[in-house]
Amino acid sequence: MTKSSRLPGFYKLSVEERRQLLAELAQLSAEDLRALAGGLSDADADVLVENVIGTYALPFAIAPNFIIDGEELFMPLVIEEPSVVAAMAHAAKIARAGGGFTTGSTPPIMIGQIQLLDVPYLDAAIVRVQGLKRELLAKIEHLHPTIRKLGGGPMDLQVRKLEDTPAGPMLIIHLLMDTRDAMGANAINTAVETLAPELEAITEGRALLRILTNLSDQRRAWASCRIPVGALETPELTGEEVARGIFEANAFALADPYRAATHNKGIFNGIDAVAIATGQDWRAIEAGGHAWAAREGQYRALTDWRVENNHLLGYLEMPLAVGTVGGLTKYHPTARLALKLLGDPDARRLSQIMVAAGLAQNLAALRALVTEGIQRGHMALHERRLKMKD
Numbered sequence: 001m002t003k004s005s006r007l008p009g010f011y012k013l014s015v016e017e018r019r020q021l022l023a024e025l026a027q028l029s030a031e032d033l034r035a036l037a038g039g040l041s042d043a044d045a046d047v048l049v050e051n052v053i054g055t056y057a058l059p060f061a062i063a064p065n066f067i068i069d070g071e072e073l074f075m076p077l078v079i080e081e082p083s084v085v086a087a088m089a090h091a092a093k094i095a096r097a098g099g100g101f102t103t104g105s106t107p108p109i110m111i112g113q114i115q116l117l118d119v120p121y122l123d124a125a126i127v128r129v130q131g132l133k134r135e136l137l138a139k140i141e142h143l144h145p146t147i148r149k150l151g152g153g154p155m156d157l158q159v160r161k162l163e164d165t166p167a168g169p170m171l172i173i174h175l176l177m178d179t180r181d182a183m184g185a186n187a188i189n190t191a192v193e194t195l196a197p198e199l200e201a202i203t204e205g206r207a208l209l210r211i212l213t214n215l216s217d218q219r220r221a222w223a224s225c226r227i228p229v230g231a232l233e234t235p236e237l238t239g240e241e242v243a244r245g246i247f248e249a250n251a252f253a254l255a256d257p258y259r260a261a262t263h264n265k266g267i268f269n270g271i272d273a274v275a276i277a278t279g280q281d282w283r284a285i286e287a288g289g290h291a292w293a294a295r296e297g298q299y300r301a302l303t304d305w306r307v308e309n310n311h312l313l314g315y316l317e318m319p320l321a322v323g324t325v326g327g328l329t330k331y332h333p334t335a336r337l338a339l340k341l342l343g344d345p346d347a348r349r350l351s352q353i354m355v356a357a358g359l360a361q362n363l364a365a366l367r368a369l370v371t372e373g374i375q376r377g378h379m380a381l382h383e384r385r386l387k388m389k390d
């Protein structure tokens with residue numbers, strides 16, 4: 001990566017000029033650049049899903065200006081919506097005034113669920129499963145030798161009792177597994193399917209569903225920023241007014257699900273765009289994020305914004321189950337290029353980069369909404385599009 005991720009005037013270049021400049025700055029090879037021209041081959045697409053008749057392209061862009069934990073980054077984005085890229089680049093530039101984004105994450109622990117029905121004595125079954133935890137975990141240790149070699153593997157079994165469901169009481173077993181740099185859906189699903197017959201025998205119940213949960217709340221990432229309010233000033237408003245507006249807009253989304261849905265959609269404009277660029281299962285990420293947003297019983301904003309000592313403080317934390325090995329990252333040359341642009345991160349680092357992208361996008365949306373409104377930038381691009389069609 002270059003010393004700085006600032007790219008003034010990048011937007012004024014032609015697509016080809018941008019590619020050449022990026023190749024120079026990020027030391028991309030001719031083969032890397034070819035990945036930007038087409039991406040997935042028919043043959044690889046045919047391996048991924050059924051009944052393939054071709055592939056489908058979307059714009060691939062970069063947002064400059066990012067500093068994440070002191071590292072300068074170009075954010076790779078695949079998105080069709082006008083303004084998102086420019087808005088994110090602008091927000092990343094504003095955040096630079098406070099040193100950029102600081103991030104963190106938990107270890108990459110996925111959860112798989114086993115549903116047990118017709119368990120005759122729920123409480124006795126819970127005690128038995130808990131007593132046999134070590135033996136049960138030992139039975140699935142051999143399943144994923146690569147994950148184990150890298151320090152991951154099964155970690156814990158937790159038992160939950162759902163006493164009042166439309167189908168009567170049931171016992172739910174959670175398998176917690178560190179899947180390292182894999183997103184881990186296959187690993188966890190194999191593990192819960194393997195464990196289910198043992199659990200049926202122990203609980204005298206009937207196993208039905210054996211599947212991961214997308215509410216991967218043991219695998220979270222967070223990002224924060226601390227921006228001097230002066231950096232938020234516009235020709236019409238002081239930095240204090242903009243910062244206060246962002247705090248008030250966030251308060252609206254914390255209190256009202258109608259606003260929270262739109263607020264969080266803006267966050268996913270950033271997160272999904274990086275997820276798609278880097279070959280992630282963005283539906284899984286969305287499902288986890290929205291379920292997390294409703295974890296207290298009301299759907300709320302995922303972010304927290306406040307003003308303290310002349311600084312605007314932003315924070316976003318959410319589940320982010322991502323992988324940098326296996327899945328699409330194995331087949332898609334453009335996804336591999338996106339990961340290369342990010343310095344070939346491991347899964348934890350990628351989740352941290354993505355959550356910073358989400359926070360940046362939220363900052364951009366709120367800043368626009370509390371100042372000039374969202375339509376000005378949006379319509380300018382829309383008009384450009386219409387002109388191109390003429």
Ligand code: MEV
Binds near residue numbers: 081265266267269374
């Ligand atoms: C549009 O795609 C996203 C926004 O509506 C998000 C928001 O309202 O916070 C601008």
